Amino acid sequence: MGLLEQKRHFSVNLLDWYMVNRRDLPWRRHNNPYFTWVSEIMLQQTRVDTVIPYFNRFIGNFPTVQALAEAPEEEVLKNWEGLGYYSRARNLQAAARQVMELHGGEMPQDKQAVFALKGVGPYTAGAILSIAFNQSQPAVDGNVMRVLSRYFLIDEDIMKGSTRVLMEELAGELIPEGRARDFNQALMELGALVCTPKAPHCLTCPVMEHCSGRIAGRELTLPVKTKAKPPRPEQRLVAIVEGRGAHRGRVLVRQRPATGLLARMWELPHVLAAPAAAGKAAGPLADEPAMALLAGSLWAEGFAARPEGLATHAEHVFSHIVWSLQVYKCTEQDQSNELPLIAAEARAAYDAQASAKEITAPAQASEPGITDAANILGSLDEQGEPLSVFAASSSAHDVATGKGDGLTYRWIGPEDMDKMAFPNIFLKLITSYFAGSYEQQSEELN
Numbered sequence: 001m002g003l004l005e006q007k008r009h010f011s012v013n014l015l016d017w018y019m020v021n022r023r024d025l026p027w028r029r030h031n032n033p034y035f036t037w038v039s040e041i042m043l044q045q046t047r048v049d050t051v052i053p054y055f056n057r058f059i060g061n062f063p064t065v066q067a068l069a070e071a072p073e074e075e076v077l078k079n080w081e082g083l084g085y086y087s088r089a090r091n092l093q094a095a096a097r098q099v100m101e102l103h104g105g106e107m108p109q110d111k112q113a114v115f116a117l118k119g120v121g122p123y124t125a126g127a128i129l130s131i132a133f134n135q136s137q138p139a140v141d142g143n144v145m146r147v148l149s150r151y152f153l154i155d156e157d158i159m160k161g162s163t164r165v166l167m168e169e170l171a172g173e174l175i176p177e178g179r180a181r182d183f184n185q186a187l188m189e190l191g192a193l194v195c196t197p198k199a200p201h202c203l204t205c206p207v208m209e210h211c212s213g214r215i216a217g218r219e220l221t222l223p224v225k226t227k228a229k230p231p232r233p234e235q236r237l238v239a240i241v242e243g244r245g246a247h248r249g250r251v252l253v254r255q256r257p258a259t260g261l262l263a264r265m266w267e268l269p270h271v272l273a274a275p276a277a278a279g280k281a282a283g284p285l286a287d288e289p290a291m292a293l294l295a296g297s298l299w300a301e302g303f304a305a306r307p308e309g310l311a312t313h314a315e316h317v318f319s320h321i322v323w324s325l326q327v328y329k330c331t332e333q334d335q336s337n338e339l340p341l342i343a344a345e346a347r348a349a350y351d352a353q354a355s356a357k358e359i360t361a362p363a364q365a366s367e368p369g370i371t372d373a374a375n376i377l378g379s380l381d382e383q384g385e386p387l388s389v390f391a392a393s394s395s396a397h398d399v400a401t402g403k404g405d406g407l408t409y410r411w412i413g414p415e416d417m418d419k420m421a422f423p424n425i426f427l428k429l430i431t432s433y434f435a436g437s438y439e440q441q442s443e444e445l446n
């Protein structure tokens with residue numbers, strides 16, 4: 001069979017299959033460019049089943065481009081909470097504002113204009129233009145490249161830009177006249193349901209008859225993909241600081257800096273205990289130096305708190321970092337003469353740990369605005385006094401900023417969880433704390 005015939009077979013059979021087997025998804029029920037756009041952004045790196053409830057809630061709260069553009073950012077992040085990759089939500093809102101300012105609130109239909117929207121890359125632009133406006137534009141992501149690599153037996157590395165260009169040309173040629181909307185969704189559907197990464201269902205595949213990869217027995221070895229760099233492990237110490245007096249029943253949280261990882265989201269105070277030495281994981285810190293370090297770091301951030309013991313362990317995987325978290329319950333203390341001593345102990349304990357385990361202190365903070373162990377300890381003078389200390393307000397729950405890094409701290413109760421946006425890992429930790437589930441764990445761990 002010639003290549004032309006193989007392509008025709010693919011397009012015709014795939015489209016026929018899709019018209020019978022297409023899933024009923026909320027964003028497919030209306031031909032609304034805004035819905036297509038939101039769904040495509042949510043679906044990046046996230047499974048359809050996970051996205052459906054988020055999509056319904058998001059559209060319920062922000063039904064139009066205008067509603068999204070005008071919403072407070074915190075509300076948008078709150079609606080995204082749990083989906084991860086929060087820069088997608090921020091970019092989506094920034095792009096909604098672009099659509100309001102530049103296009104009168106109507107999604108543009110011009111390729112360059114769509115491509116110019118914040119957070120919209122070639123795949124998303126192609127998906128919006130084809131699905132919402134039935135324009136003959138390819139929408140090529142990892143799933144589509146997998147299907148095409150297998151069907152046409154393409155041995156090129158799909159991590160290369162040149163391979164993407166080749167795939168986009170090929171995908172564009174496969175779109176039947178006037179059927180871009182259905183065809184592109186059919187291709188995505190085949191990648192999601194049939195030509196899956198680890199176990200493709202070739203026997204029920206609508207294009208199996210002329211699939212070169214299957215015929216050559218290569219369906220499991222394609223696509224060719226160079227391995228991404230493994231994420232960098234980091235050991236972090238986290239404080240659940242329980243308030244006393246006016247803060248009783250509340251815990252201390254801080255807002256992350258306006259730029260960088262998880263920008264402007266709320267979290268429990270935490271500190272980088274040690275980055276991994278080359279080629280090996282950092283490993284957990286013993287409790288005693290960990291607690292001393294945590295007390296020192298809280299002190300350097302302007303809070304007097306005493307770690308009481310390990311509450312739990314947790315892990316969170318980002319695309320480029322893995323956080324291993326040691327979570328300690330701490331209690332708020334009055335500012336007292338004792339605390340500088342705790343801070344001084346922290347430095348000594350950390351130094352001892354560093355020489356015993358060959359921990360390499362980072363040359364600079366790994367995140368903008370957030371201090372790490374080396375910087376915190378560096379900020380303590382010989383008596384263990386932080387360079388800049390402010391006293392936490394004894395009455396207000398809003399605490400102001402600490403240490404001149406522009407960070408904001410608050411004491412929060414369970415009722416605040418609905419209003420503030422937390423990254424997944426902190427949402428779980430704080431929710432578990434308020435549900436009382438650390439009591440038993442810490443007894444077992446300590």
Ligand code: SF4
Nearest residue numbers: 195202205208211219
């Ligand atoms: S026959 Fe198998 S490898 Fe080929 S496209 Fe279908 S599922 Fe993928």
